[in-house]
Amino acid sequence: MKKTDVLIIGGGPAGIVTAVTGKSSYPDKDFLLIRKEKQVVTPCGIPYIFGSLGSSDKDAVSDSVLTGPGVGLIIDEVVSVDKKNKVCKTAGGLECSFEKLVIATGSIPQVPAWLKGSGLENVFTISKSKAYLDEMLEKLQHLQKVVTIGGGFIGVEVSDEIVKLGKDVTIVEILPHVLGAAFDEKVVIKAEEILKSRGINLRTGVGIKEILGEKKVSSILLSNGEKLGADAVILSMGYSPNTGLAEKAGFKINEMGFIMVDEYMRTDTQGIFAVGDCAEKRDFITRAASGVMLASTATSEARIAGMNLYKLSAVKTFGGTISIFSTAIGETGFGVAGLTEKLAKEEGFDIVIGSFEGIDKHPKTLPGMHKQFVKLIVARESGVILGGEVIGGISTGELVNIIGLAIQNRMTVSSILTMQVGTHPLLTAPPTAYPFIKAAAIIAKKINPAG
């Protein structure tokens, strides 16, 4: 029987960051990570394999990120966890006992059971398996008409990469707009305009009923009865937490299918943690169970688990998912942090909205200037910022992180009005019209019109 102090199951970002943070926090302990993939890829980089990168090798994560800091690595599949005796067994016949266990088994692409034809040749999911992706990339070379089912982030990003290869690409999205679950309407309308200008066909407000073909896919049947020809179908209909192992072992699973954890990322069992896409998430603001899976959130949870493995720290806890997303289509960045207007209303907040469109360089005559739009969602009574959305240039990713940090600090509109920023012609909006502050000023005025 092999023995380790800390065993981590899963080699994605959550597993890696738990292992590395844990080893750094407790250097005297043995850390062992078991994962089934020979080689892992950066999950957020996967869509870019199809175009910008051109190969999954360029998205591969080197094992030295683990072995460098002294974490052991075994390629194998853990098939059972004995919670009581603290032993895992693998498909390869290994038994390994542990003091602490971290479950970081991630998520798997969702394919609805009712969807006929999903087993046909040239029907793909966006798996996180490098071997699968390599095969998919190879096959796509020879297929012209590609239909993506599901216009969330992954579906949009993959489609935008594939269209660069000269393919005929259509996104089918059941919501009225692509990215409609993440952003409010104005933002998604802009995203749709850009996608169309880049040659992507959009079919929104309509679902898929069936995938048709013999052996190979030939077309899809939409919920309105229409048929769309297709040489390839990419199913990007979301991901499910990969909790088969945890369920079998008897861990508590929440109503959305995630392994239940507390603020230290501890499961119901002493010494056993869960992090990343398989672990329960609660929304930072509403405290409701959340299904949002992000590598960035996963690594935040992983750092917290890693630090709390042997010694709890009351200040290093996970306060709930803020849901900070960003993406880029061409030169345009889209970002969101916290609640959208729609979600805040559904949750019953009395909210005030403000938005401002400015520029991301100044003066606006500078080459490469991009418009920058910021929308904020604020709770009327307290003035606390609940969410924000950004359309801008390449700085959108960090700008939405500023809004995320304001949410994390539970900042109010007043404190944004007195916020100090650095500005520079080539790097930011002008100091006179920094859209984040301007949007806050508009809200302050609405809350208190008398000044």
Add this chain to the structure above:
Amino acid sequence: MKKTDVLIIGGGPAGIVTAVTGKSSYPDKDFLLIRKEKQVVTPCGIPYIFGSLGSSDKDAVSDSVLTGPGVGLIIDEVVSVDKKNKVCKTAGGLECSFEKLVIATGSIPQVPAWLKGSGLENVFTISKSKAYLDEMLEKLQHLQKVVTIGGGFIGVEVSDEIVKLGKDVTIVEILPHVLGAAFDEKVVIKAEEILKSRGINLRTGVGIKEILGEKKVSSILLSNGEKLGADAVILSMGYSPNTGLAEKAGFKINEMGFIMVDEYMRTDTQGIFAVGDCAEKRDFITRAASGVMLASTATSEARIAGMNLYKLSAVKTFGGTISIFSTAIGETGFGVAGLTEKLAKEEGFDIVIGSFEGIDKHPKTLPGMHKQFVKLIVARESGVILGGEVIGGISTGELVNIIGLAIQNRMTVSSILTMQVGTHPLLTAPPTAYPFIKAAAIIAKKINPAG
């Protein structure tokens, strides 16, 4: 005698933002802004007039930013302020009474009295006057050998633009490094490397003694006795608060020459405010008087003055200058927020330093990827972040604003370790190695090696 409710003297960013914020907060009041410049330029954009923009017209601020919201505008020079009777007089003979006055007279280029030859033809300063800049730009067309005296932000930015015009450019800086007052050594060494690679000659650790020539400049004499040939000399030796008017009127001036103000930006006289480069600054952390002049800080002060003109708000006060700077040389951004290591040590803080170099896109194989270096300076006892420095790509400007916001919220290293960020391959560092969080982790480890 003309009458207004609120009179603002000065048409730079501080004056504009005070006027616009004030008018928005108190729409029933009359606002009048008096400035002497026919047309104003965005100050931070000035260096880019010489290269990227090619003309000061492209950096001009439209008067509609004032007149649109209903602020009156008079082009004239205020020559006296009667504090007691609340009346101003202008060079044009106008008398204007006011209820509230805001002094936003800005700053003027510093030219040391001992510097002989500064009056010679083709010796320039970086003035904020559009007419002056137009003439300077015209003259520079015909001059080949340009020497910039002073390698601060403005000197570096102007030099980097002028070299693009094919000029032979040398920066003379008395400190051991250019930008040496703003950044710690590692950052400035990187900046110097890039400047050199762009063809700029650097002479550091040596000052200027005299400017030589008859009528026109022909060379400069350095403090080490060496002579440098020069067809043009650009003096960028800092700026002084423009407080002649305020001094004459009897306002209290602090030890560094700035008009004294409180946290609401009020001067010693009821109903009279001062904002921007002419107004006193205190460092956010050390509370010491500060000489840092930034348009971004000026607009932050201006918003606070504008909101507090008629009704004080205890939550809308200016907490001191955080000093958030950023600049770009070519594709590389440089940013700093709060205290540098050097300054923190000089002030007597017991500090812990951590730095991490990662990438600003991920995976690193993505086109356009830039290295991203983050250094943090933390107070050992409290874990509070005192400062941070960044070298990165185009997102540096907003990344340093994230650090600025962390400082403003007096965040600790622990809270950075649990900070949530959004990440995206094309827009940010990877979630597994976000340099800001990585640097914090290194510091946490140093403060508490046992985890």
